[in-house]
Amino acid sequence: METINIIDTPKHVNELVKIGVWLTDKRSSGKIAFLQLRDGTAFFQGVVLKNKVSEAIFETAKKLRQETSFWVTGEIHEDARSKFGYEIQVEDLEVIGESEDYPITPKDHGVDFLMDHRHLWLRSSRPHAILTIRNEVIRATYQFFNQEGFIKIDAPILTGSAPEGTSDLFHTEYFDRDAYLSQSGQLYEEAGAMAFGKVFSFGPTFRAEKSKTRRHLIEFWMIEPEMAFMHQEQSLELQEKYVAFLVRNVIDHCKDSLETIGRDISVLERYTKTPYPRISYDQAIEMLTKSGMDISWGTDFGSPEETYLADQFDQPVFVLNYPKAIKPFYMKPHPTREDVVICADLLAPEGYGEIIGGSERAVDYDYLLDQIKKAGLDPDEYSWYLDLRKYGSVPHSGFGLGLERALTWITGEDHVREAIPFPRLLNRIYP
Secondary structure, three states: OEEOOHHHHHHHEOOEEEEEEEEEEEEEOOOEEEEEEEOOOOEEEEEEEHHHOOHHHHHHHHHOOOOOEEEEEEEEEEOOOOOOOEEEEEEEEEEEEOOOOOOOOOOOOOHHHHHHOHHHHOOOHHHHHHHHHHHHHHHHHHHHHHHOOOEEOOOOOEEOOOOOOOOOOOEEEEOOEEEEEOOOOHHHHHHHHHHHOEEEEEEEEEOOOOOOOOOOOOEEEEEEEEEEOOOHHHHHHHHHHHHHHHHHHHHHHOHHHHHHHOOOHHHHHHOOOOOOOEEEHHHHHHHHHHOOOOOOOOOOOOHHHHHHHHHOOOOOEEEEOOEHHHOOOOEOEOOOOOOEEOEEEEEEOOOOEEEEEEEEEOOOHHHHHHHHHHOOOOHHHHHHHHHOOOOOOOOEEEEEEEHHHHHHHHHOOOOHHHHOOOOOEOOEOOO
16 A cells, blocks of 8 residues: 555555545534545545444544644545545545644634734645745746756845945944845845856845735745846846746646635646837836826836736737836946936736836946945945946846735735735734
8 A cells, every 4th residue: 555645646546545644624414424634745535424434533533623633544536526525535544644623724824913923824725826826836946947057056146235224224233243034035146147147046045124015925936047248138138928827837837726715727828928019218108297297207106006007908018118217226227318327126916016127237347336336335335236237237137026926916905915925024923
């Protein structure tokens, strides 16, 4: 008799198998007990018939409490009535770990209660489905960049400087000097691009923003590619190809999870088709003004503006060439305009806002030094970064995709906290 996982049961129809499971719910009558089971790979049903098992086994099945762990032995049958399509007819069970008064019951609970019990809530079908999709996005990310010829370069988490200033960074002491938790690996990836051509980082980043919106986390994961010898147009093509690839792989490999959370796959299919539409910042301001919004040129977009713009399209939309004054120091100036830089934000449909920010990078040493000074940063802290413009500088571009915000959009969830196993929010660092 083989020990298997629930996800593998379609390969073992009419075979006797053994599975380690937890009980999520149960119901029983005089002669039959239905056990809702999970093992980490999937959820399905166990059926215990009184006339097919010993009296002791049937009584044990009826008394099982939610989240009790046990070995279940039985024969796998097809079950057309269930979403999973298979069930196990139980012949034996052996309790491993008892569970009593499990706090997350099948009734509704408030968000704060569930977040206080996040370590247990992960066992439930909806967070399980979302984090399964997260895993697929991560797997597909590595596949995409590997097949595109990228090398992964890990950027440090502790840094002595900040790509976009230190106002929103977590400060710490690094022996006898100041250090910060990284808000981006970009500057280090630029150094990597000068060594390897095409690189990417994938790691945790930190923003000490006192924000309570549904789009923001304090700690989140970023995918940050940098490409030497690449102008912005080529970078935009890579960005849309990457996002479409992620959505395509989620559709192809996570159908059960998408069904569990009720995500409409026909909507996701639209996002797999490229190219994505593009508008300039100037056009965006014109569209917003015509809609009646009170906004002037030079203002950065917030959630209402991004949502309105994205609602005008059926796909993600690039907004190009933002004002220099509202963007970081490292972006390349526009060749024919002093007031904008060569950059783009990718806005997701359905009200999810920016999921990618990217630009062509400034390559002129003197210009970059001047921008660092104007940003109020210490040039000595960035001397290594300036070196990249002294020794064989080349056109190069890059972007960053926030994993959790992109995942929130792909899954259609209301809040970014659902897209990470243990969210760090302004008022939450437990569990």
